[in-house]
Amino acid sequence: MHKLLLSMVVLCLASLNVFADDSAYNALMNSMKAINGVGLDRIEQDEMQAACSNPQSMIADPEESERLRQSAMAAVKKPSDGVYLGDWKRGKEIAANGKGLQYSDDQNDPNGGNCYACHQLDPDEVAYGTLGPSLTNYGMRGQSQAVLDYTWSKLWNATAWVPCSHMPRFGHNGVLTEQQLKDIMALLLDPESPVNKH
């Protein structure tokens, strides 16, 4: 009986050792190569990603979570000319465009926001994901400075509000340009936008 117990402990330790070993990480890294402008730097985690990389996808220590959230918030860049709203018609195209940042994309084309992958927006678009909340009638919140600031910073870096958010950090990671972000802001907040016409 003791022998069985001992061999179980040894087996457990051996399996733990597999995770401590970096051979799995090296095998992963060596199996990938940079293609068409998409480099291996994509695999390197920043502070927020590293802190969120656990089975719970959340930061256990509330103080650490708040420190990372505040540092994300401090790095949000507001529009350089103070104008938050662009053209909702362009925003509509950007929201529906799922291209960009993949090795198979033309690297000279502008990136899309792929918002429908996770959100309902214009209810006439029936193909949408539900990972994020519905944004239909988002414009009912009005256009106060607080709403403009909140929405801009949310789009810039969702983790400035919700650490470990699954939403892409569109401004922070340079996925969308400042002008594209303004156009998306108009899609969300302009009363004439199809997001708000229902």
Ligand code: HEC
């Ligand atoms: C991969 C999924 C994903 C994509 C793509 C995505 N989002 Fe999100 N979004 C989320 C999730 C999840 C939340 C809720 C958690 C949070 O607030 O961070 C969210 C929250 C939001 C909120 C806050 C909602 C509220 O009630 O205050 C806004 C605004 C938003 N997203 C806009 C967008 C826009 C616009 C796009 C496209 C440019 C987009 N999202 C793309 C997942 C996504």
